[in-house]
Amino acid sequence: MRLVVKFNLVFLLVFLIGLATAGYVSEQLLQRNARDEIVLNARLVMESALATRAYTSTQVGPLLQTQMKYAFLPQSVPAYAATEVFAGLRKTFPEYAYKEAVLNPTNPRNRANDWEADIVNQFRNGLDKPEVVGERDTPGGKSFYIARPMQIKAEACLYCHSTVDAAPKTLVDKYGPANGFGWKLNEVVGAQIVSVPTDVPIARANAAFKTFMISLTVVFAFIFVALNLMLWFMVIRPVTRLSKFADAVSQGENMDTSDFPVTSRDEIGVLTQSFNRMKKSLVQAMKMLEG
Amino acid sequence: MRIVQLRRWALAMMACPLAAAAADQTVTVTLLEGPTTLVRGVTRYALAEGVRLQPGDILEVSDKGLAEMEFTDGVAVAMGPKTRALALSVPHGKPAPGDFYVTQGALKLANAKQGARVRVVTPFFILQAVDGTFVLVLSGSEGSVFMESGEARLASRHAKGTSPTRLKSGDFFTGDDNKGNVTARPTPAFVAVLPKVFLDPLPSRIARYKDRQAQPRRVDLVTYAEVETWLKAPPEIRRPMPARFHSRAADPAFRAALVENLKFHPEWDPILFPEKYQPKDSEAGSGTAAPPRPADKR
Numbered sequence: 001m002r003l004v005v006k007f008n009l010v011f012l013l014v015f016l017i018g019l020a021t022a023g024y025v026s027e028q029l030l031q032r033n034a035r036d037e038i039v040l041n042a043r044l045v046m047e048s049a050l051a052t053r054a055y056t057s058t059q060v061g062p063l064l065q066t067q068m069k070y071a072f073l074p075q076s077v078p079a080y081a082a083t084e085v086f087a088g089l090r091k092t093f094p095e096y097a098y099k100e101a102v103l104n105p106t107n108p109r110n111r112a113n114d115w116e117a118d119i120v121n122q123f124r125n126g127l128d129k130p131e132v133v134g135e136r137d138t139p140g141g142k143s144f145y146i147a148r149p150m151q152i153k154a155e156a157c158l159y160c161h162s163t164v165d166a167a168p169k170t171l172v173d174k175y176g177p178a179n180g181f182g183w184k185l186n187e188v189v190g191a192q193i194v195s196v197p198t199d200v201p202i203a204r205a206n207a208a209f210k211t212f213m214i215s216l217t218v219v220f221a222f223i224f225v226a227l228n229l230m231l232w233f234m235v236i237r238p239v240t241r242l243s244k245f246a247d248a249v250s251q252g253e254n255m256d257t258s259d260f261p262v263t264s265r266d267e268i269g270v271l272t273q274s275f276n277r278m279k280k281s282l283v284q285a286m287k288m289l290e291g
Numbered sequence: 292m293r294i295v296q297l298r299r300w301a302l303a304m305m306a307c308p309l310a311a312a313a314a315d316q317t318v319t320v321t322l323l324e325g326p327t328t329l330v331r332g333v334t335r336y337a338l339a340e341g342v343r344l345q346p347g348d349i350l351e352v353s354d355k356g357l358a359e360m361e362f363t364d365g366v367a368v369a370m371g372p373k374t375r376a377l378a379l380s381v382p383h384g385k386p387a388p389g390d391f392y393v394t395q396g397a398l399k400l401a402n403a404k405q406g407a408r409v410r411v412v413t414p415f416f417i418l419q420a421v422d423g424t425f426v427l428v429l430s431g432s433e434g435s436v437f438m439e440s441g442e443a444r445l446a447s448r449h450a451k452g453t454s455p456t457r458l459k460s461g462d463f464f465t466g467d468d469n470k471g472n473v474t475a476r477p478t479p480a481f482v483a484v485l486p487k488v489f490l491d492p493l494p495s496r497i498a499r500y501k502d503r504q505a506q507p508r509r510v511d512l513v514t515y516a517e518v519e520t521w522l523k524a525p526p527e528i529r530r531p532m533p534a535r536f537h538s539r540a541a542d543p544a545f546r547a548a549l550v551e552n553l554k555f556h557p558e559w560d561p562i563l564f565p566e567k568y569q570p571k572d573s574e575a576g577s578g579t580a581a582p583p584r585p586a587d588k589r
Contacts, residue, residue, distance in 0.1 A: 067490040069439055069461070070482045169461055173476060 004228065004236055011227065015220050023213055030208045034201040035144075039133065042146045042194040045089060045098055049192060052085045053078035057156045065168075072170035077160070079110060095200045100150060102190030106160065106171070106180025116147075116193060123149035124188045135198060142198035150190040152183055161189075238268045242275060255283055316363050316382035318344040318389065319504075321496040325356025325372075328517075329507050333539050335517060340496075341505030346387070347535065348378040349521060352396065357486060361497040362389060366409055366420075369493050371397035371486040377521055377528065379412065392528050394520055397485060398427045401493045403441065414525070416469045417446045423460065426489055428481060433467040437477040445469045448525075513539065515548035523555040533558050 056078040064076040074080040079100050086098045101112035103120055112120055119132055132147045152158065160167045161183040183189050245260045259276035262269050320342045329338040330349035338350065344360060352358050352374045359369040362382065366389065370376060374396025380387050388408035391398075403409055403420035411418040411427060415434045418427060423441010427434060436445065438458045446455040447469040456469045463477045482490075513536075515522070522532050533556075539545045540562055549559050561568050 063491075066439065066492050070437070070477055070485070070490050071479070169476060 003239075004231060007231055008224075008228065011224060015224070019213070019216060019220065022216055023209070026212050027205070027209050030205040030212070031202070034205040034208070037204070038144065038196050038201045039146060041093065042096065042196065043131075045086065045093075045096060045194050046146070046148055046192050048089070049082040049086060049098065049100075052082045054154075056081040057154060061156060061159065068168040068170055070170070072168070072174045077106075078157070079105075079107070095196055097195040099193050099195075100190055101193055102150070102180075104180060104182065104189065106175045108179065110190070112190060116191065119147045119193070120149075120188065120191045123147075123191060138197075140197065143195050144198045144201065145193055145195045147191045147193045149188045150192055151188045152185055155185065158183060158185065234266075235268065238263070238272075242268075242272060246275060249279055249282070255279075255286070316386055317384065318360050318362050318368075318378075318381045319497060319500045320344065320358060320360045321367075321500055322357065322359035322369075322494065324358075325353045327352045327356055327358045327370075328510075330513055330518060331507070333512055333536055335510045335513050336507035337510055338507050339505045341500045341503055342507050343383065343504055344378050344381045345383050346378060346380050347531070348381070349376070349518070350378070351375045357488060359493060359496075361495065362409070363497070364407070365402045365404065365495075366407055367399075367401045367493045367495065368409075369399045369401070369486075369489065371399075371489065374398060375520060377524075379528070392524065393427070393429060394524070395429050397429075397489065399489045399493060400425055400427075401439075412448070412528070414448070415467045416448055419444045419446065419455075425458070426485065428484060433465060433471070435477075435481050436462075436464040437481065438462045512542070515539075515545045515552075519548075519552070522549075522559075523552070529556060529558075532556070533562055537562060 056076065060081070061076045061078075064073050067073055068076060082100065083098070090096060090098075099116070100110055101116035101120060102110050103112055103117060105111050115136060122132065130148065133145070135142050135144050137143075152161075158166075160171055161180055164172055164177045164181055167181070242260060249255065259279065260272050262272045262276070320338060320340055323338060323340050327338040328349075328351040329336040329342070330351075331345060331347070338358065350358060350370065352370050352372055355372050357369065357371060358374075359367060361367045368389075368391065370393075375394045376396075376398070377392040377394075379390035379392050381389050388410065390410045390412060392412045394414060398411060400409060400411065400420055401424040403422050403424070405422050407420055407422065409420050413427070413429055413434050415429075418425065418436060421442040421444060423443070424439040425441075425443050426437045426439060429435075436443070436458060438460050440460045442460070443458045444455040445458055445464060447453050449468060453469065456464070456471075456473070458464055458473070461475060463474045463481070465472050465474075465478075465481075518532075518536065522529060522536070524532075536545075540549060540559075546563065549556075549563055553559060553563070
């Protein structure tokens with residue numbers, strides 16, 4: 001088997017092992033990074049929603065109190081403001097879903113469904129965690145979610161959610177007297193939940209993985225070609241030429257010709273010099289025998 | 292005796308701050324948007340911020356204008372576009388109730404406190420603020436009142452002796468008398484015609500004009516058309532008009548209009564045709580005077 005074939009076989013074996021190892025490690029890393037990125041973005045969404053709610057309840061709501069006596073203004077409702085802001089964010093991040101799931105909401109649209117109610121009750125029952133992260137099965141596949149408790153911390157929140165008599169009449173007109181009342185200070189009334197289909201981080205990780213592996217393969221291919229060329233020009237070709245010359249000398253040819261040219265100072269050059277000395281010794285020996 | 296004198300002196304000293312405060316009671320125009328016409332006496336003026344209202348002032352807000360005036364005790368009255376009002380009585384250097392006769396437009400009265408003496412008289416009813424804030428809109432055939440906060444009493448202009456209707460916070464009244472329809476919410480149609488500024492608390496700018504008074508810019512003497520509404524107002528409203536606009540009867544155009552519309556304000560007859568009311572020579576000689584032949588009275 002020729003040297004270049006042996007070399008390439010070894011090289012391919014090493015390449016495949018390296019590629020498999022790099023692929024496995026990078027896939028795990030990329031999946032984790034994609035998940036972390038999703039979690040970070042989800043937290044940003046939640047924090048922006050919280051900030052919007054606080055701004056609305058402390059600054060916007062009081063300014064609209066008089067107007068609310070004339071007509072209901074949803075812009076004074078923190079949940080509405082947060083939802084509207086998120087709708088704008090969703091244009092950039094369409095894969096995210098945000099809901100303020102509440103056990104006893106004013107707007108029935110915000111009522112917590114079964115799994116959301118379970119999460120809310122976890123927080124209400126004293127779960128000592130700032131957030132809950134998990135996955136659940138949905139008809140469309142696995143879904144990744146982050147949930148944080150919504151706790152009433154400002155008196156301003158109770159303006160619309162304490163008693164029917166205290167709430168703006170226009171709000172009661174719109175939503176009725178049965179929903180969204182009886183909230184208390186420091187009570188956990190619901191949860192902010194951001195959901196993302198699990199496919200999303202997996203797809204991101206896979207896309208990055210594919211790009212990485214293709215890049216790695218291209219680099220390996222380039223190295224393969226470069227090494228082969230180097231091997232050919234620096235080892236195979238000079239050795240082949242030396243081998244042909246040695247072969248001719250062994251058959252009695254080229255005995256009177258000049259030495260094989262030494263073109264490098266590396267191991268091939270040393271081998272050439274050794275061969276030339278050996279040829280000289282052989283010529284002298286043959287002359288002594290003839291003489 | 293000396294004790295009595297001392298007591299009287301002490302009471303007088305106690306009354307001085309009150310007297311001084313009462314003397315400062317005024318109504319000042321503190322916010323204007325767009326032109327508002329002021330008719331004072333027989334002259335038309337362009338109203339300006341800082342002008343202090345006087346009894347008898349007539350205000351007419353332009354189509355897209357807004358005028359707000361504030362009493363020294365904190366009561367604020369804002370008039371929306373196309374509102375026309377006559378200040379029947381306003382405090383002007385001495386205590387007086389604030390009485391406005393409003394014929395059309397939208398008006399918001401805010402910050403009335405217990406004991407506030409501010410009334411709004413309309414062609415349909417008389418609205419007396421007990422405390423709080425109300426908004427009034429007059430259409431051609433009825434008036435609507437929304438109690439933003441507090442309480443008001445709504446009395447009939449036509450049925451004397453009937454008990455007033457009490458309006459409490461949140462009530463919405465519609466009617467052409469004091470016995471109209473009261474509901475718990477203002478209608479969307481009512482809210483739609485309100486100036487946007489009426490939906491918020493009225494701004495207070497009285498501090499700017501506390502020690503500063505402006506004068507309105509004189510425009511011209513009034514024409515009949517410009518004061519026709521007031522000359523044809525209900526009798527108790529237009530009673531002082533002849534004495535007020537008497538001098539304008541010398542203007543030929545004004546006089547001609549007075550004569551043409553005499554049936555709407557017959558009290559002008561003696562001014563326009565004084566000769567009808569002069570005693571005849573024959574009756575003067577016999578010692579009896581023929582009674583004047585009055586025009587038709589409304």
